[in-house]
Amino acid sequence: MSRIILEARDIRYRYPRGMEAIRGISFHVRRKEKIALVGPNGAGKSTLLMMLNGMVRPDTGMMLFDNLPVLYDPASLRILRKRVGFVLQNPDRQIIAPTVYQDVAFGPTNLGHNDTEVREAVTCALRHVGLDGFERRPPHQLSGGEKKRVAIAGVLAMDPDVLVLDEPTSGLDPSGSEDIIELLDELNHEGKTIIISTHDVELAYPWADRAILMKGGEILQEDIPEVAFGDPEYVRSAHLSLPTLLELHRELQEQGYPVQDKKPRTVLDMVRCIEQLLQKPCYSNNLGTITVCNVDTDNLGLVPGWISYRRDISVGAMGTRAKQYAENSRIHLGFTYGVIDKCILKALLGRDTLILTTSSMVARVSQRVNTYCTESGVHIPVLPFALSKKDADENAEGPS
Amino acid sequence: MLEELLEDIAQKNGLREVNTYLKLIAGIGAIILCLISGSLIPPLFIAFLLSGAVVYLARVDAKTYAELFILPLWFAFMSIAGIILIRGGTGIFWQWECIEGFTVSITRESINEGALVFCRIIGGISALCFISLTTPMTDIFNAFRQCRIPDEVIDLMMIIYRTIFILMDQVIQIYHSQIMRLGYSGYRESIQSFAMLCGAAFISSWDAGDDLMRAMDARCYNGKFAAFGESRPAEPVPAVVVFFFLALSSAVVILSGPVAII
Numbered sequence: 001m002s003r004i005i006l007e008a009r010d011i012r013y014r015y016p017r018g019m020e021a022i023r024g025i026s027f028h029v030r031r032k033e034k035i036a037l038v039g040p041n042g043a044g045k046s047t048l049l050m051m052l053n054g055m056v057r058p059d060t061g062m063m064l065f066d067n068l069p070v071l072y073d074p075a076s077l078r079i080l081r082k083r084v085g086f087v088l089q090n091p092d093r094q095i096i097a098p099t100v101y102q103d104v105a106f107g108p109t110n111l112g113h114n115d116t117e118v119r120e121a122v123t124c125a126l127r128h129v130g131l132d133g134f135e136r137r138p139p140h141q142l143s144g145g146e147k148k149r150v151a152i153a154g155v156l157a158m159d160p161d162v163l164v165l166d167e168p169t170s171g172l173d174p175s176g177s178e179d180i181i182e183l184l185d186e187l188n189h190e191g192k193t194i195i196i197s198t199h200d201v202e203l204a205y206p207w208a209d210r211a212i213l214m215k216g217g218e219i220l221q222e223d224i225p226e227v228a229f230g231d232p233e234y235v236r237s238a239h240l241s242l243p244t245l246l247e248l249h250r251e252l253q254e255q256g257y258p259v260q261d262k263k264p265r266t267v268l269d270m271v272r273c274i275e276q277l278l279q280k281p282c283y284s285n286n287l288g289t290i291t292v293c294n295v296d297t298d299n300l301g302l303v304p305g306w307i308s309y310r311r312d313i314s315v316g317a318m319g320t321r322a323k324q325y326a327e328n329s330r331i332h333l334g335f336t337y338g339v340i341d342k343c344i345l346k347a348l349l350g351r352d353t354l355i356l357t358t359s360s361m362v363a364r365v366s367q368r369v370n371t372y373c374t375e376s377g378v379h380i381p382v383l384p385f386a387l388s389k390k391d392a393d394e395n396a397e398g399p400s
Numbered sequence: 401m402l403e404e405l406l407e408d409i410a411q412k413n414g415l416r417e418v419n420t421y422l423k424l425i426a427g428i429g430a431i432i433l434c435l436i437s438g439s440l441i442p443p444l445f446i447a448f449l450l451s452g453a454v455v456y457l458a459r460v461d462a463k464t465y466a467e468l469f470i471l472p473l474w475f476a477f478m479s480i481a482g483i484i485l486i487r488g489g490t491g492i493f494w495q496w497e498c499i500e501g502f503t504v505s506i507t508r509e510s511i512n513e514g515a516l517v518f519c520r521i522i523g524g525i526s527a528l529c530f531i532s533l534t535t536p537m538t539d540i541f542n543a544f545r546q547c548r549i550p551d552e553v554i555d556l557m558m559i560i561y562r563t564i565f566i567l568m569d570q571v572i573q574i575y576h577s578q579i580m581r582l583g584y585s586g587y588r589e590s591i592q593s594f595a596m597l598c599g600a601a602f603i604s605s606w607d608a609g610d611d612l613m614r615a616m617d618a619r620c621y622n623g624k625f626a627a628f629g630e631s632r633p634a635e636p637v638p639a640v641v642v643f644f645f646l647a648l649s650s651a652v653v654i655l656s657g658p659v660a661i662i
Binding site (some may be wrong): 184 | 541618
């Protein structure tokens with residue numbers, strides 16, 4: 001288990017005029033964890049998040065970063081804020097400069113980097129969030145999702161260890177929310193610890209490593225999502241709703257169906273659940289294959305030809321650069337969210353799929369597929385995108 | 401909204417990539433020439449050339465340009481009326497002593513001066529339109545910085561520029577929500593609603609200010625604002641065009657001399 005990076009010990013906080021916003025909270029966050037803070041409005045989520053980078057100082061109790069108590073003098077706060085990046089809920093409030101470049105460069109400039117370093121940091125951060133070429137655009141001309149990405153890039157440019165996001169999906173359309181959650185996943189894979197607050201249970205449930213349910217300035221439940229959201233009583237008292245999959249599982253159990261005890265987190269898990277219930281496999285005898293193409297290293301020139309040769313193949317993209325590549329080369333994407341699971345589902349139906357992804361996520365594909373295969377006793381081949389000689393010949397002839 | 405429209409056009413115009421200083425020199429040079437010109441012809445000549453540049457080179461939609469151009473002209477008409485009535489002179493056509501000791505009159509000199517000022521205004525508007533439609537604000541900030549205007553002033557300008565759009569957005573939203581509930585149906589309601597609009601805008605900008613501090617603090621604000629270091633070199637062709645434009649206009653100013661319409 002990785003080291004603890006952030007810890008709160010019995011912290012309390014009262015607003016200058018009146019009510020107590022945080023009433024004795026203790027919790028910890030480990031390195032590379034994905035934490036979702038869920039709770040109703042006014043539960044103290046935002047206040048708690050603002051304590052993580054020292055914007056709000058608890059009245060009593062102690063905050064620790066990297067096992068050292070947080071100090072509130074300007075120099076220590078600077079170091080803390082460099083390492084714990086904070087993204088406000090409203091990107092309009094976060095974006096302060098008149099161009100995207102200047103806004104993303106704001107952090108690195110204030111950290112005292114020179115021009116070349118600043119430019120590198122900005123280019124890298126913008127590429128990460130998929131906004132290459134937006135440098136000169138003024139923020140008011142961007143869409144909600146793009147503004148959110150600029151806000152995230154502004155924090156990424158400081159290369160923090162921990163990213164704290166207050167309601168990252170609020171005000172975005174469903175596909176925009178999924179994109180942001182995917183982006184957070186990708187950042188997590190590159191080693192960042194991610195803490196978000198949200199109302200969106202359906203998004204938080206499959207995404208988070210741990211969920212913290214809050215209500216009235218206290219923690220109600222803190223555990224892996226299956227457990228944290230597992231108790232309808234708690235969920236209801238936190239003014240939330242049960243994730244659909246959990247509710248369905250629960251209902252099946254209550255109706256007396258012999259479903260497994262392990263709670264499903266994804267549609268794939270649910271399909272397996274039903275499969276066991278029916279005691280017959282849903283999949284066909286010929287399982288499909290999953291081909292993985294790394295957009296950072298593979299020969300991309302061949303991809304469109306490869307796809308057009310296989311007419312019935314579905315393509316999914318994981319990671320911002322992969323999605324951007326697909327958009328630029330006009331590759332139609334069948335799925336952009338929960339890609340691996342959806343590809344496994346397709347494979348079970350005997351259909352072949354191609355996953356476009358980035359270096360940091362390649363390993364994850366085979367990892368996830370292998371886990372699934374061991375659990376369910378099937379074999380779905382995961383192939384690297386490399387043209388065999390036969391493929392190359394066929395490509396040369398062109399699709400007939 | 402007007403300010404957004406201007407920025408949108410400036411971001412996409414055909415002369416976007418031309419060096420900022422060249423555009424500023426052409427615009428400011430044109431204004432100065434309009435001001436020193438003693439005759440009506442040079443400002444009109446400059447307005448004609450610059451309007452041509454905006455419509456054909458910057459490819460700004462002619463109708464939009466005409467609308468933008470006409471808007472400030474209304475103010476010009478009012479000022480010109482004032483000048484014509486108050487200027488006085490010897491060749492009197494009409495006069496009226498409205499108050500004891502104060503006479504309004506229309507004279508040969510006042511008409512000549514009114515016409516000259518009006519033409520200068522047309523020239524000036526065209527120069528300002530040329531600058532604002534071809535040069536985005538961000539490029540102008542950059543030029544300011546290179547001209548050694550203090551950083552504090554530029555940082556303030558940039559933050560104001562950025563927040564204007566947000567504040568305008570909020571004001572429009574509040575205004576719509578008032579209209580939807582018949583906030584401006586009568587005189588009384590209008591005054592009340594407008595007062596509420598101002599109050600709400602003030603409170604929300606105060607809030608936004610708090611958030612701004614927070615956003616800057618969260619990113620280790622240390623008194624520095626990144627400069628957008630990209631500046632395009634002055635290419636020979638645009639430089640020659642600007643030079644010829646200014647030379648030609650100066651020649652017109654010198655050759656035309658003082659001209660009166662009556």
